[in-house]
């Protein structure tokens with residue numbers, strides 16, 4: 001095509017981010033990136049390709065990381081690689097250090113972004129390279145709340161269930177990672193505390209937002225706020241069980257704005273194509 005593609009290689013630095021295994025991406029056993037010990041070899045090959053311009057290096061070791069050390073260790077390894085590349089005449093323009101900084105869902109105490117920067121900047125000083133960061137969760141996670149209504153209360157043999165109108169299709173994290181989200185009644189009340197499973201209406205026992213959770217006794221129609229739902233919430237949602245997704249509402253200075261319409265049943269079948277042989 002007669003074009004030159006500027007590229008960066010994603011390197012797997014083999015660092016344990018000490019987070020949930022499903023969101024850990026920077027160990028040798030993970031599918032991501034080129035093993036750091038093979039990186040030089042790949043860069044050499046790429047350097048010899050006519051239509052490739054080598055401009056960067058990328059790493060991302062995982063998500064919901066609550067310690068600084070894995071970021072520092074991974075960066076140090078990448079910096080050693082950058083030096084080896086320089087020695088071979090490969091001078092990169094971009095160093096993408098990925099995202100991954102964690103947030104507080106329950107009792108985690110992740111470093112503030114400034115604290116992370118304070119630890120990383122001295123390592124980067126003197127590098128003539130543009131740094132790229134890819135934070136996701138730490139920007140959006142605690143900015144979002146999932147609101148849900150109580151549909152029914154059910155006293156099971158074994159435990160109480162609060163059945164709400166949001167399910168695993170709306171917020172997948174509890175089901176997928178056994179993740180914790182605070183759940184609060186929208187209107188404060190002084191009702192007695194109960195311990196209950198807060199579950200959705202989907203046809204799976206994995207359809208829960210919280211298990212064995214202490215919460216103010218709720219009633220049909222009460223509204224609950226599922227906190228910290230701003231990252232990996234809507235973007236991981238689905239129409240499973242033929243459930244249209246909720247609206248998204250932006251709140252700013254006491255005003256609210258609908259920024260994504262509530263889905264309808266028509267949306268569920270939009271895009272489906274019925275082949276002629278079925279459309280008789």
Ligand SMILES: Cc1ncc(COP(=O)(O)O)c(C=O)c1O
Nearest residue numbers: 060063064099100134135136137
């Ligand atoms: C390559 C890459 N960069 C950035 C991110 C964002 O991560 P986080 O939301 O943990 O900051 C991800 C998340 O999976 C990712 O895969």
